[in-house]
Amino acid sequence: MKELRWKVLLTCCCCTALFWYLCVSAQQGMRRTTLDVSLSIKLADINETQTAIQMRLNETQEEKTYTERCAYSYYFSNINTIFMAIPKSGNTNWKESLLIANGDKVKSKTSSALKNQRAIRKEVAHKHSLKLYRDSGVIDGAITFAVMRNPWTRLISGYKDTLVRLNASIHFVPIRREIIKETRNGSAGVGSNYGNIPTFKEFVTWLVAHDGKVDRHYAPQSYLLCLRSTQYDLVVPLEYAAQYKDLICDRIGADIEVPGSYDGCDVKSQSSTIDAMKWLSELDSEVVEKLYEIFKYDFNIMKYSNFTDTDFPYPRLL
Secondary structure: HHHHHHHHHHHHHHHHHHHHHHHHHHHHHHHHHHHHHHHHHHHHHHHHHHHHHHHHHOOOOHHHHHHHHHOOEEHHHHEEEEEEEOOOOHHHHHHHHOOOOOOOOOOOOOOHHHHHHHHHHHHHHHOOHHHHOOOOOOOOOOOOEEEEEOOHHHHHHHHHHHHOOOOOOOHHHHHHHHHHHHHHHOOOOOOOOOOOOHHHHHHHHHHHHHHHHOOOOOOHHHHOOOOOOOOOOOEEEEHHHHHHHHHHHHHOOEEEEEOOOOOOOOOHHHHHHHHHOOOOOOHHHHHHHHHHHHHHHHHHHEEEEOOOOOOOOOOOOO
């Protein structure tokens, strides 16, 4: 009898262990499958992305803005690829990778990251600006792609990189002063040549007052993507750029380095992600709602998560 009890007990333990092993394995398999399926669905469902861009395009038909956007989009003839550059979505790194894939000579890196960025911008502006080709017909059949980023982390990154960083381009000095003048009862900012630095709250107050129709570094990404008669072959979420590497290389027919985050760490651990959760939660809910309204098309295109969500800043691709 005692031996029988031990056999029953041993059988029960083995069954329990097997049950938990199968549960854990299924859960892990489900997670992997979900990621793989989500990527496949998003890549196949480019029409949904195109529809969201078209909705935005219907609101912005001015020739001036069309020409301006062409100036910041680039055509790489040797790989027959058009890249729609969106500021604060890693676009300088992407341009560098495309220059290399196109066979252009990229100057060796200097000790200054800022100098490197300016050299890359100058190179693509002089040789590859889409406005140099848009009326020639040579770009017919080119692969067209863009890279997007969660609007909240992009907003934080744009604020810190252009308005807080003191060695930012002189282009942003007037913007600093404009924000301060509009939010501090007419004071234009004093001190250094750069003036005072606006707070994040002042920055978003200014952004909301202008309904997002401001410098392209802070403007909605969907607005920048709106080029008439442009159909996108691929719109890549920056957060999943590494997973898209094979597809991107296959589409453009060249092996390129796929840039990741500037911080070089996990997306959820980036300073822009952490600051977004903190700074946005400190704003009045009414202000956050107005900001969301400005960037609603950006959120819709990639189904981006909110800063209060546990999966922030990833897109919800399913």
